[in-house]
Amino acid sequence: MQPTTLFYILIAIIIISFMIDKILETLNAKHFDDKIPRKLADVYDEKVYKKSQEYKKINAKFSNLTSTFSIVLTIAFFFFDGFKVVDDLARSFTNNSILVALIFFGFIMFGSDILTTPFSYYKTFVIEEKFGFNKSTKKTFWLDKLKGVFMSILLGGSILSLIIWFYQIAGQNFWIYAWVLVAVFSLFMNMFYAKMIVPLFNKQRPLEDGALKLAIESYAEKVGFTLNNIFVIDGSKRSTKANAYFSGFGSQKRITLYDTLINDLEIDEIVAVLAHEVGHYKRKHIIFNLASSILLAGFTLFLLSLFINSSILSEALGVSISSFHIGLIAFGILYSPISEVTGLIMNYVSRIFEHQADNYAKETYAAKPLITSLKKLSKNSLSNLTPHPAYVFMHYSHPTLLERIQNLEK
Numbered sequence: 562m563q564p565t566t567l568f569y570i571l572i573a574i575i576i577i578s579f580m581i582d583k584i585l586e587t588l589n590a591k592h593f594d595d596k597i598p599r600k601l602a603d604v605y606d607e608k609v610y611k612k613s614q615e616y617k618k619i620n621a622k623f624s625n626l627t628s629t630f631s632i633v634l635t636i637a638f639f640f641f642d643g644f645k646v647v648d649d650l651a652r653s654f655t656n657n658s659i660l661v662a663l664i665f666f667g668f669i670m671f672g673s674d675i676l677t678t679p680f681s682y683y684k685t686f687v688i689e690e691k692f693g694f695n696k697s698t699k700k701t702f703w704l705d706k707l708k709g710v711f712m713s714i715l716l717g718g719s720i721l722s723l724i725i726w727f728y729q730i731a732g733q734n735f736w737i738y739a740w741v742l743v744a745v746f747s748l749f750m751n752m753f754y755a756k757m758i759v760p761l762f763n764k765q766r767p768l769e770d771g772a773l774k775l776a777i778e779s780y781a782e783k784v785g786f787t788l789n790n791i792f793v794i795d796g797s798k799r800s801t802k803a804n805a806y807f808s809g810f811g812s813q814k815r816i817t818l819y820d821t822l823i824n825d826l827e828i829d830e831i832v833a834v835l836a837h838e839v840g841h842y843k844r845k846h847i848i849f850n851l852a853s854s855i856l857l858a859g860f861t862l863f864l865l866s867l868f869i870n871s872s873i874l875s876e877a878l879g880v881s882i883s884s885f886h887i888g889l890i891a892f893g894i895l896y897s898p899i900s901e902v903t904g905l906i907m908n909y910v911s912r913i914f915e916h917q918a919d920n921y922a923k924e925t926y927a928a929k930p931l932i933t934s935l936k937k938l939s940k941n942s943l944s945n946l947t948p949h950p951a952y953v954f955m956h957y958s959h960p961t962l963l964e965r966i967q968n969l970e971k
């Protein structure tokens with residue numbers, strides 16, 4: 562194959578996936594003004610429903626703007642040999658291929674960060690602010706940015722360096738070592754994320770004694786679930802939106818409740834949400850997700866190892882010195898249709914898991930408080946209650962509110 566042919570294949574992949582997204586978004590937007598299903602009639606009153614429609618429309622417009630901006634820039638970057646320019650620049654500092662790769666990705670990420678930060682600033686301080694969701698101060702916003710950059714330099718940089726080093730010593734077999742590294746790293750992160758990463762961004766405290774804790778403990782005992790770690794996190798530092806999640810396993814398993822969730826819901830509703838999270842654990846969803854993401858990483862790395870040696874990847878991007886990092890960029894784009902498909906499958910499985918966790922909560926606790934909590938949470942985040950089925954199929958990791966309620970009432 563000619564490098565030019567590959568170049569145009571890469572461009573075609575970028576444009577087609579952009580167009581698929583646009584079609585889905587347009588279909589979804591057609592349903593913004595639909596009548597709310599009867600079962601969900603009590604979620605919004607007239608005024609809040611109007612507000613939710615406005616929120617959907619503003620967000621759709623905004624995401625349209627950002628994605629168009631980003632694809633125009635990406636295509637321009639390709640046609641003006643952007644990768645070659647950055648690669649040459651990185652090579653002007655050093656000859657060491659690991660350092661060249663780090664500097665290369667450093668520049669790319671720095672550049673894209675500068676271009677996207679105004680958008681996330683606008684999203685937080687104009688859109689979310691307007692609808693009363695934003696609680697972030699400017700200081701929190703910039704500190705988050707800084708910490709995020711620091712984390713990606715530290716974690717991303719060291720993983721990338723190790724993988725390139727494996728490639729230097731093991732050649733095409735590097736993928737096996739890289740896979741082991743990624744697997745160990747995922748396991749480690751899953752276990753210690755809450756202890757090591759979350760404290761950088763949030764304060765967590767154990768749930769204090771009181772009626773809520775008693776209710777949770779009595780539920781946990783009933784289902785034979787040892788739960789020593791229930792934490793409350795200060796989500797209200799950034800947003801009024803509420804959440805709860807499960808992390809870790811074995812002795813490290815813990816449930817994290819947002820302080821906003823505790824504010825918004827009654828005790829039995831919080832226990833129902835928690836029962837749903839316990840359901841994910843009991844039905845082995847946590848282990849399944851972890852195992853499948855590790856298997857998928859192995860598959861991806863194996864495919865990468867088949868392509869990375871061929872210089873055509875670099876030549877297609879206009880770079881004459883072929884290298885791991887340029888090959889990685891080209892491979893990333895070639896792989897994106899496959900990751901669309903795997904993402905679709907993961908979302909499909911995740912929606913089944915959500916129903917299973919809901920069923921677990923229904924069987925071991927009760928359906929009613931879970932239904933009212935889901936309604937409240939939807940209301941408080943101005944959720945879209947009438948999404949297009951095709952959009953749900955592609956993008957939703959959770960079933961729609963209507964589907965969850967129908968399932969819970971069965």
Ligand SMILES: [Zn+2]
Nearest residue numbers: 837841915918
């Ligand atoms: Zn869930």
